[in-house]
Amino acid sequence: MAALASKAGEWLVAGGLLTVLGVLIRFRGWTFLLAGYDETSRVPDDVVQQTGGNTVLRVWLTVFAFGLFTHGVTTVNxxxxxxxxxxxxxxxxxxxxxxxxxxxxxxx
Structure with missing residues (x-):
């Protein structure tokens, strides 16, 4: 039987939320989720959308991997x-x- 440690679950939930935010920014164009950015900026929206979304998705991958590697999956046999x-x-x-x-x- 495999079971996730309770702390691993917390990291997976945080990673899941970052995934949703990254997808919304990157693919739906919700750049208002990024602090400090608004339409008056000289940086084009598509650049912010791509860069910001990709960054959040990379942070998701790091959080997900860190949560699994540090708290892992416990197996009992x-x-x-x-x-x-x-x-x-x-x-x-x-x-x-x-x-x-x-x-x-x-x-x-």
Whole structure:
């Protein structure tokens, strides 16, 4: 079973909101969402739309990746009866994992 850590969910929500904002700026032309920019600026709207939207989308990618890498996905698999199959599967897939007794087993 795979479950997202609670902090990862918060980062994903922040990333989702940035995605919506980036798409609205870049593809819908909602440049009013950018602080400090209005129609009286000498910079053309299409340049601001492209640059601002792309920047917000890049920030989204950074937030999304940071949230996943720092808080990650937690997987739980009880290999009580056949740990050799689990060890083989982890080794073949190239995943890193800790195989052995759980901390709770050691504290009994």
């Amino acid at each position: 009880a290999m009580d009866f056949t740990p050799e199959f689990g060890a083989k599967a982890i080794g073949e897939s190239g995943l890193r994992g800790v195989i052995g007794p759980e901390l709770a087993d050691l504290l009994k």
